[in-house]
Amino acid sequence: MDKPRKTQKKETVPNGRPTILDLARHAGVSIATVSRALNTPDVVSDDMRRKVEASVAELGYVTSSVGKALRKQRTRVIGTLLPQLDNPLFSVFAAGVHSALSEAGYVGFIQPVGWDNRQLSKHARTMIANGAEGIIVFGRIDDPDLFRLQKAQKFPLISAYSYHEGSDVPCVGIDNYSATKLLVNLLLQLGHKRIAMLSANMIANDRQQSRIDAYRDVMAEHGLPVFLEDIDLSSPEADPSPRLEKLLKGENRVSAILCNRDVLAYRTLSVCMKLGIRVPEDVSLTGFDELEYASLLYPPLTTVAVPAAEIGRNAARQVISYLEEGRPLSSYRYDTHVILRQSVGAPPAT
């Protein structure tokens, strides 16, 4: 029926989402006016603005960010790489990141990448390709490829959770080494001599490694023996009970166990329960992270409080500041403190 008016191409909206051109036609104005009505309404006459607004409502128009991003060379998208999503520590961290993003009108990609931070670049590349303007990585970045990528693409890159003195890349987080020292010293002060450490996924994990180093160093300082066990949490069929039992009941049994993550402590606690070993009368137990449930266990768990959400927020805000105001990223060290609860006591009288 109606013939094309200008020299314009498309006729109608057959099936796709309405574009700015559809909107302009519907409102009987130019696309430039539509754009202005949407982005700088004050610069457009009331009449025009109303027409556009009415058409937006009627057509259910939503600006396509991809067109906009291409033009403005900005996406307001930031990507986060973390070990896994279904783990309270990381999801609390991610929640912190997202709260900062939302406040600033950004949206976030999340990508679980497993425990090995030596293979990050592939995932980072995908995010960059998909428009991410900055990348937040949980933990230390151990992938030189990612640094190369960063250099070529010049995007803000920040490492969060672990603080490392003199890190190449800006990092905000805690010092796992000294936090662990605090914990070990606490046990020593209580009179413990035979102290074990339970770790998980140690390979290529700077957090676990720093904690192990601290434990080893303090024990060495005092000339005390080291009992280090690596528990594989990723395979549920590998039951850690026998190894724990050896630690808890054998000839060489220990009076305290440092669990390098709260979840490890949860498992250990349930094994103790099963074996009839009392906590803290027979053995003292500590965690690391202060997850929500640490205080709800029986007995409540002594652990290290880590402000994971705050760290995530800080990282995200820094990346945003860099993107918006060009403010350079900087490292920041968060303090930790030990939360002393009933899972820790004096060693049993022999």
Next chain:
Amino acid sequence: MDKPRKTQKKETVPNGRPTILDLARHAGVSIATVSRALNTPDVVSDDMRRKVEASVAELGYVTSSVGKALRKQRTRVIGTLLPQLDNPLFSVFAAGVHSALSEAGYVGFIQPVGWDNRQLSKHARTMIANGAEGIIVFGRIDDPDLFRLQKAQKFPLISAYSYHEGSDVPCVGIDNYSATKLLVNLLLQLGHKRIAMLSANMIANDRQQSRIDAYRDVMAEHGLPVFLEDIDLSSPEADPSPRLEKLLKGENRVSAILCNRDVLAYRTLSVCMKLGIRVPEDVSLTGFDELEYASLLYPPLTTVAVPAAEIGRNAARQVISYLEEGRPLSSYRYDTHVILRQSVGAPPAT
């Protein structure tokens, strides 16, 4: 030194990321060849391909998805709306979604939106604007605006976790009503007569509401009294202990408490501990969701197993199938089962 060869505009890469044009210049080929070398390498001569690959490596080139997306009208981005991120139930769900996305080469936005599913459209709009091609919503969608948006934009929209017979929008998930009936009946069979239900964030939450309905209906069937408490988990300062104490110790004390979420059960358990009330001797306790820690508590928690990760995977896969092959979305109902553990026993002999 060197003058522009063709009629091309940009000279070098002053500060931004390298584009396909930079790459083409560097490799001494046309942008079309670069594109082909990257996307359909087999259709390009070995010589050209190698040149391009070398330049990619040297320049650290990463395809800009925004250009590509604009051209192909595809982004391979899917958005997920869920109540919060820092809660095991939702993060397990999100992990399921993301595992399916990764497998298919998609990336995911995640947006925490709080408990009220009547205000979803704003968040969905942001995601659509940012290129999301489909939206997954945790729980029932109670926002007519979102349906309007969906109609205008024609994107795949799916509700996950709650299954509702005859839902307008496709939904994959569990039937909260019948799952709860199972749980209540279990307690009745054990001889419990005074059974309370603890709920949280009931307003505009279809899951809690369905569970409450089931509880009410079964109790009514048996002519038994209803004790319903709404606990506000979002404000930590509002201590629920006094109300729980009344439920647990008063004249009208109950012999069993149904907690509508595992986290509620955790809290209740710790209150019991504090009050010296034994579980299950004095009171039986149940949860709902089967979070990772339910089995680690003391006593281990009786709860309802919900395949949250699998539900997330299903929802994501459906959206992808729709996008890739046009396969229409369909609803799917997952079975649940009660996991009977030591937190439940017979009522105390009066």
Next chain:
DNA sequence: TTGAAAGCGCTAACAG
């Protein structure tokens, strides 16, 4: 205050 038109990075005809 409004419109016309260029161009962001990329892919897919179409020519050669």
Next chain:
DNA sequence: CTGTTAGCGCTTTCAA
């Protein structure tokens, strides 16, 4: 097999 070019949806000069 390779290059030229149009155009995806949008913003932003530049003119009117």
